[in-house]
Amino acid sequence: MGTRNGPHRAALLAGAIALGAASALTGVTPAFAAPVDVAGGSLDWGFKASFRAYVSTGNGNPPIATSNGATRNADGTFDFPATGGTYDAAAGTATVSYGGTVVFSYPAHLFEITVSNPTLVVDGDGIGSLKADVDLAAQNGGTDQHLDQAEIATLVTTAPTVTDGDVSFNALAATLTASGASAFAGFYPAGTALDPVTASASASGEGPTDPTDPTDPGNGGGGSAAQTVTAAVSGGALTLASAGSAVALSAAMPGQTATGNLNAVTVSDLRGTSAGWDLVGQVTEFTAAGGAVIPAANLGWTPSAQVATSALVAANGAKNAVTAGAPVAPGTGLGSSRTLCSAETGSSLGSATCGAALNLGIPESSAAGEYSAVLTLTLA
Structure with a gap:
């Protein structure tokens, strides 16, 4: 099943309803299934997407690494294989251990955080927890930490999906605990929403058999092969490019308006955080030989994007x-800073092109001559 604040810091309620023949007809009390031992399954979790994006821009070698059975999913989260534990689908309880190690490394920002062996605990009351071993190597003279199976997140649990006795818990909301905040060097305060947790557990090592699986003995032949393809996407940069560096406005007489078009500019947000951006412009005074001036406030624009x-x-x-x-x-x-175009937080990924129609009002008091000014665009 595969499914940043300062730079120097580093559920599961299983409600099962049994449907069966009325016991009054036989005098036999219905039996409840006992907890079963876990032999297979996996847990998918990414801690927090913004933290992964931040670390991915760092100088770790690599910035994010998996080992000991943990692997990277296509969406950047991590997959940990089940190593043991028990679950009871009818009672809505589970304690399942998963194996594997993930290392977040950013030497330039003086930290390395190792997370390993997560454990999912569900008591059947709508609240669960996610535990893990966490090692913090604070390379800025701070305090190193080593936590064994510390509760790093609380979970809001929902009823699992049950298939042939195997269970899966999908997209459980996770919240950072105080011990988790400390283990992650105070990057986020306790109570911060984390990536959701998805987990499964089965009594067999392989889980339920798909009726169309060609390995089923009842199938007359054929075969299939699966390959897991992974890709590490690192954060890029927020950049600005211009199609030109000079604009010639139309000739005009005093009292008229000189017009033209700004060279198109392209903003590319490849940071992977969708943090938003603003592109603003401001112009200097227009000056001509002999000291003649047209004030900067006389240049207007009509932006497009x-x-x-x-x-x-x-x-x-x-x-x-x-x-x-x-x-x-x-x-x-x-004459003062004005917005050419902008993208809000959550919708700035990718590239956009911005431009403007320029209009320079020529005061009637202006002397004849060739005027020039510098229009500066600033991206932040």
Whole structure:
């Protein structure tokens, strides 16, 4: 089953309803299934997506590593194989151990955090916990920590899916505990929402057999082979590129308006965090030979913006959206910083192209001459 705050810091309620013949007809009390030993299954969890994205930009070698049975899922989370424990689908309880190790390493920010051997604990009351061994190597003179099976997250539990006696718990909401916050060097405070937890447990090492599985003895032949393909996606940068460096406005007389178009600029947000951005512009005074000046406030613009198209399919509802800034009229224009375009947090992934129609109002008192100014665009 595969499913950043300072840079120097480093459920499961199983409600089972038994349906059967009325015992009054036989005088026999219905029997309840006993807990079963775990022989197979897996746990998928990523701690927190923003933390993974942050560490992925670091100088660890590699920044994030898996070992001892843990593997990386296609969505960047981690898969830990079951190693033991018990579960009772009817009672809604489970204590399942999973194996494997994940290391988050960022030497430039002076930490290495090792998480291993997570354990899922469910008491059947709607609240569960996720425990793990955690080692913090604080390389900035801080206090190292070693925690054995510490509760690092509480879980809001829901009824499992039961298939042939095997159970799976899907997307359980997880919240960071005080001990988890400490183990992760105070990157996030206790109470922070973490990535959801998905887990399974089975009484057999292989889990239920799919009736269409070609390994079923009843199948007359054929075969299949599966290969797991993994890809590590590291965070990139927030960049700005311009299609040109000079704009020539139309000639105009005093009292008229000189017009033109800003060279299109492209903003690319490849950080992998969708943290949002703003692109603003401001112009200097227009000056001509002999000291003649047209004030900067006389340059206005009408911004435009659109998302760059892509043939690729976005995952998990991710979207890219850009908003053009408000028009600014000559006389109240770009003498102060004005927004050309922006993208909100949660919708800034990918690239967008921004531009503007420029309008320079020429005061009637202006001397004849060739005026120039510098328009600076700043991305943050």
